Amino acid sequence: MDNRRDTVLVVDDSPDSLGFVTEALKKTGVAVLVATNGEAALSICERVTPDTILMDAVMPGLDGFETCRKLKENQGLQHVPVIFMTGLSETEHIVKALDCGGVDFLTKPIDVDELKARIKVHLRNARSVQSAHVALDAAGRHLVAVSSEGAILWTTPQIHTLLARTGAADATLFQLGRALGEWLESGADTPKRGSFMLGLSEELAVQLYPLGRVGPDENLFRVTAEDEEGQVRALQVEFQLTQREAEVLIWIAKGKSNKDIGEILNLSPRTVNKHLEQIFVKLGVENRASAAVRAAEVMFAL
Numbered sequence: 001m002d003n004r005r006d007t008v009l010v011v012d013d014s015p016d017s018l019g020f021v022t023e024a025l026k027k028t029g030v031a032v033l034v035a036t037n038g039e040a041a042l043s044i045c046e047r048v049t050p051d052t053i054l055m056d057a058v059m060p061g062l063d064g065f066e067t068c069r070k071l072k073e074n075q076g077l078q079h080v081p082v083i084f085m086t087g088l089s090e091t092e093h094i095v096k097a098l099d100c101g102g103v104d105f106l107t108k109p110i111d112v113d114e115l116k117a118r119i120k121v122h123l124r125n126a127r128s129v130q131s132a133h134v135a136l137d138a139a140g141r142h143l144v145a146v147s148s149e150g151a152i153l154w155t156t157p158q159i160h161t162l163l164a165r166t167g168a169a170d171a172t173l174f175q176l177g178r179a180l181g182e183w184l185e186s187g188a189d190t191p192k193r194g195s196f197m198l199g200l201s202e203e204l205a206v207q208l209y210p211l212g213r214v215g216p217d218e219n220l221f222r223v224t225a226e227d228e229e230g231q232v233r234a235l236q237v238e239f240q241l242t243q244r245e246a247e248v249l250i251w252i253a254k255g256k257s258n259k260d261i262g263e264i265l266n267l268s269p270r271t272v273n274k275h276l277e278q279i280f281v282k283l284g285v286e287n288r289a290s291a292a293v294r295a296a297e298v299m300f301a302l
Contacts, residue, residue, distance in 0.1 A: 006123060009033040009050040011041040011067065012085065013059040017108065021054060021085070024112040038062030042070055045077055052119050057086035057097060065100045072101035078153065081122035085110055142223040143211075150181020153218055162225060166201040175200060176223075180208070184219060224299075231299045238298050239282050248275045252288050253295035 008030050012018040015036075022032045033050060035041040039062055041053070053071070057064040064084060071077050083104040084097040097105050103122050106115060142162055145153040152173055163169040163176070179198050199205045209222040235246040244265075251261045258272045265272075276288070285291050 006051040006119075007031045007033060007048070008119065009035065009041060009044060009048075009053045011035045011038065011053065011059075011064065012056040013037055014056070017056070017085070017110075021110060021115070024115070028116060038064065038067030038070075041067055045071060045074070049076060050080060051123055053080055053082045054115075054119075055082050055084050055102070057084050057093065065096055068097075068102055069100040075154070081125070083115075083118060083122065143220060144176065144180070144223060145218050145220050146177050146180045146184075147217045148181065148184050148219065150177045150179070150184070152177040159223060162206070162223065163200070163204075165204050165225075172200050172204075176206075180219070180221060183208075234298050235295060239279075239294075241279065241282060245275050245279050245282070248272060249279050249291060249295045250299070252276070252279075253292045253299060255292070 008025055010018060010021050010025070010032060011034075012021070013036050018034055018036065022034060025032050033044055033048065035044055037059055041055075042062075044050075045053075053068075055064040055068055059067075062070075064086070068082050068084075071080070071082065078101075081103040082101060083106060084102045085106050085108060086093070086097075087108045094105050103125075104118055106118070142156065142158045144155045144159050147153060155173070159173070160169055163172045166172045176198070183196065196208055197205060198208055204225065207224045209224070211220040211222055213219050231250055232243060232246045235241055235249055236243060239246075239249075241249065244267075247265055248261055248267075251264060256264065258269050258276070261267070262269050262272045267275075276291075279291055280286060283291050283294050285294060
């Protein structure tokens with residue numbers, strides 16, 4: 001174990017097993033919490049967030065599998081690794097342990113050295129994930145992660161601020177997760193498919209950009225609000241553009257060709273070129289790729 005004083009919750013209805021594991025962990029400098037049943041474990045986790053949970057699978061009343069499932073319903077506990085300890089070794093029990101949210105499975109009698117090694121590995125992994133989430137939160141990005149079935153796994157705080165525009169953030173978040181799950185189920189997570197638009201209310205439509213799979217069943221998306229009027233105004237102010245120049249720049253940032261832009265804005269290709277020349281001068285760039293980057297910096301900051 002490292003020098004940090006980690007907290008481990010041990011859940012086991014057997015006094016002998018509970019005592020053995022608790023004493024072994026205390027010798028390593030770990031702070032140990034104990035629970036003799038699933039209900040007690042849930043009660044403890046309402047007040048304290050342990051770093052790791054060691055869970056007996058077979059207990060009277062609420063068994064370890066169901067206890068783990070209930071723990072993982074709490075967003076604040078989803079990052080906490082649950083390691084199962086049990087005499088069961090059938091494949092179906094291992095699958096059940098992993099399916100309900102466990103990260104590992106140890107068969108009794110427990111080998112203390114193996115237990116300590118696995119705790120260390122899972123703690124390191126959990127902290128890496130948490131550090132990444134904190135960094136993303138601090139970066140101010142609009143990000144949401146969902147399972148393949150559309151369950152919301154986590155979001156950055158900016159998502160809740162964005163969805164609050166609908167007046168029903170929780171319901172809209174559920175709607176967003178369901179739509180992403182349907183998109184994933186349709187096979188849309190292949191490289192050939194790009195971003196897509198989703199209307200969440202009459203006032204709010206968002207553009208969703210798949211960023212790929214970041215965990216075994218954790219799919220990450222970036223979300224931007226489609227507020228074209230706001231984008232036009234922001235580009236005008238930032239770069240001293242005319243309204244038409246700002247409109248052209250928006251479509252440049254979205255990867256459209258001059259021909260496409262002409263059709264969208266009902267302009268001739270020659271007029272689009274003239275606007276583009278002025279845009280390059282005002283942005284201090286020499287090509288459309290650089291202009292797109294400068295524009296994106298402003299648009300995605302909204």
